[in-house]
Amino acid sequence: MSNIKPFIDKLNGLTFDQMYQNDFFLTWEKTRDELDAVFTVADALRHLRENNISSKIFDSGLGISLFRDNSTRTRFSFASACNLLGLEVQDLDEGKSQISHGETVRETANMVSFMADVIGIRDDMYIGKGNAYMHEFMDAVTEGHKDGVLEQRPTLVNLQCDIDHPTQCMADMAHIIHHFGGVENLKGKKIAMTWAYSPSYGKPLSVPQGVVGLMTRMGMDVVLAHPEGYEIMSEVEEVARQNVKANGGSFTKTNSMAEAFQDADIVYPKSWAPFSAMEKRTKLYGEGDDAGIKALEKELLAQNAQHKDWECTEEMMAKTKDGKALYLHCLPADITGVSCKEGEVAASVFDRYRVPLYKEASYKPYIIAAMIFLSKIKNPQEVLQALEQKGALRKTL
Amino acid sequence: MSNIKPFIDKLNGLTFDQMYQNDFFLTWEKTRDELDAVFTVADALRHLRENNISSKIFDSGLGISLFRDNSTRTRFSFASACNLLGLEVQDLDEGKSQISHGETVRETANMVSFMADVIGIRDDMYIGKGNAYMHEFMDAVTEGHKDGVLEQRPTLVNLQCDIDHPTQCMADMAHIIHHFGGVENLKGKKIAMTWAYSPSYGKPLSVPQGVVGLMTRMGMDVVLAHPEGYEIMSEVEEVARQNVKANGGSFTKTNSMAEAFQDADIVYPKSWAPFSAMEKRTKLYGEGDDAGIKALEKELLAQNAQHKDWECTEEMMAKTKDGKALYLHCLPADITGVSCKEGEVAASVFDRYRVPLYKEASYKPYIIAAMIFLSKIKNPQEVLQALEQKGALRKTL
């Protein structure tokens, strides 16, 4: 039996009117109330769906997806979210389009947006480029809307950029909130965001950056751990420090995985590439220097290989709070002896946490849907109420 | 003028409650009543559509398609079926996804299924693998649903595996039933499922296997004909023999196309690869033995070329019942002098049967829709009745 009231009550205590007709780039550009509104609407939409009540707020309209990197789970999460709300996904596949033929971002942004309500972009490969590309794209549609070219201005959901991966980290956080029984219980909880060894090369920094940028909002004790040379963007570290000033908790760094895991309530061991290497790679790509890229790859793999001891083993897990820290990963993980010879996590640890890991992932479609909902609906409480009252079946019984 | 009653009356005489929330892997895993329910619901959905009445049972939801082999007609049939019922197709394209990057089936299955109501998989290339893959996939979502990861458990429609091609063979059968004026008229009818020459290599065995596995359910006289060396899976032949025991009719084998065509009511001449060769190929692919694969291909083409006389010519057709057997093919056919120099069927035969062949294919979207409908709707009779009563227009007049 559906009961949307608790979600509405929660929303009534929050201020988030600036989200209406606005984009979602980085979590730290949003207020705590706005983030809480996303978590609450995500839960409300899930509640409606679990009670077989339609959440369609669009009769027609497009959700444009632009993936400049491979994706399974984010692609399906975006498609699920759009479908839940009544939008049809249209993929802007640069292979099929004329983008490569000298079309400018400004032009493309407008040309695909005549009937677009939301734009989801993943552009995480090149440091200094992805987030900037999204801004360029959205500035173009703002201008197009202002100039009367676009009837409506589509809003952005950042599906991963070079700086942040907000839909992932918000889903991670939704999982944490549910695990610990409420956001109010997170104060003083220790989370270890740690580097882990992977035999692959050049994984984006957006997850560790997004995690330290978001988790420091909740009064948690956030520890960032990595071998020397695997620094993340210093700007994001500064964001974390500012968050701590405003919200309490702490942000510390260490070059010891063991130290980070010690008494941790939550661990997030995951490989990433060094920021400086990614800067270098971006430059090499810009110059079309294939030989340089190959040499860099070789160098990075060798560098990685010096840190094979950065693995989330049973011994490591034993150091955590009661040996039972919540293990997080954005998936897919490099599992030792399963998906690779030596990887980020021991098979027995991964196996034990598989169900929670899948649940962690299950929040993403709802987080995305909530971001869209809040950017499109002026009075979310009224509309949630109306959806419940109407009670249109999601699926005929 | 719509009249759904005859379909409901027919369903009332059948037992098929086990289809609810269940998968469709192989026709011989279903009871006769269950198969008849599929044929009946397919006809009912077609009746509604032909009377411009909406069959939408989903307000939102995804139908996931996973094609591990090329497809036009099955892809469009699945898309049409999903659309008819209100689901949006989202294609799991392994090229665009991270599946190739060490992701396990279990994980992918869950990650794409958070809002999936149905999964359609085509995996027919490797003997011993396709059906097994589908089971692995569906076991994963069963577990995910049990563990609370998935709100709903999507159900499977097998869009062709290494063993059976149920949506094709059920569409073929729907065509036969309509041609002969009812399933009750099929007893004693002779159907020749025969090999035919093709200049191409390695066509799947799922159609001939599916045909002998399904047609022996109806009390028909099923003859399987092929040159020596083109045996199908022995397990499926055993299924056919068991079917005959239970349902009457007969199942015989011959190495003579002419013998199979003699007095046949229905002929289904079609190329396929020898089972043992497919086993060998699967092994070579597993070993990455490209040279071995090339050698095998050459050998198989040479073997095929010894049997160019296995062609559905006018002379062959003249041997059938009154020279007018119903000619079947899953399409596309290798037509002599049209799509190839020498092929499965003479151009004049194919031309004469083009319209019936296209009608045969036209049943597939409805068969798929019926499979989905029966796996998703607890009381199909009630819902069909309600759809007619509501009478929402499929298309504004």
Add this chain to the structure above:
Amino acid sequence: MSNIKPFIDKLNGLTFDQMYQNDFFLTWEKTRDELDAVFTVADALRHLRENNISSKIFDSGLGISLFRDNSTRTRFSFASACNLLGLEVQDLDEGKSQISHGETVRETANMVSFMADVIGIRDDMYIGKGNAYMHEFMDAVTEGHKDGVLEQRPTLVNLQCDIDHPTQCMADMAHIIHHFGGVENLKGKKIAMTWAYSPSYGKPLSVPQGVVGLMTRMGMDVVLAHPEGYEIMSEVEEVARQNVKANGGSFTKTNSMAEAFQDADIVYPKSWAPFSAMEKRTKLYGEGDDAGIKALEKELLAQNAQHKDWECTEEMMAKTKDGKALYLHCLPADITGVSCKEGEVAASVFDRYRVPLYKEASYKPYIIAAMIFLSKIKNPQEVLQALEQKGALRKTL
């Protein structure tokens, strides 16, 4: 506040009943009334959408797209139009399908059309082929419908062929009509459809051909300008001459860009390949003569390079009526110093006209939707009225 009445009044004065259940191949195969009906319905649908009123006329159904050349804007326009009316786009991607494996057009056309309401095809690469392919495709579905294979006959929207680009030129015309305050104000207006230099090779002729074929319907003075050797299809020039006879205005040709621009109200400077070269190329492709194709490409680029002075510069623009002609382009344009070193248009000219250019493009989704609407709805006035009265929200407020 929505007011659909003026559109209905306009439609009441037009005769267009032959559009029902009919295809849209070439603009000059339609009467003036029929073209005006398209413009009017396009405006009406835009009016409804801008007033947040749903234009859904389909509860389910597919719009099939077949792009035999790259496309961004036309692809998204078709997707937007289908979505607006309630159809789901299913792309017939020849890479994913079995079309390349000897399947005939006739067969494919029927196999994808069981639940298709509209087919959008782009096939502009080969002279003498694209339009013929569309006819072959549509003849096949006509036959399939007549034979009882297809419940409904899908209708065609020509998304660009070798002869015409009707959705582009109709969008261009809608823009012109709005710019000059009504189709009745176009008599005597001078439009210069001129060739312009581009460093790329083999751009289709369908835009200049479509423009001279359509603009001569409106009593305008149409000047076609290009260097010697860049002739368009002579059949289309004949169409233009016949149009002038019937509708007044004029159709002239010149080899001087300056002459064409002199006192022009509208200019459309755009590169294209010579008709005879395209004929040659089509032949070489047919013969698989790669060396010949490369040689031709080299030759054409050299030929282009002799005409770098055919650029829409500020000097050129100054020659037009009050120096303020409406500048048109189908986009993307080759902009000097932006997308290429030397191109079709000076950056300052393009910049000044960016907003009108984007607005020009914004008509295309509505033009396509209107073409579908008129081919699917028997009484458009009634249905438009009913849509307004029902007033279903496009997007929940």
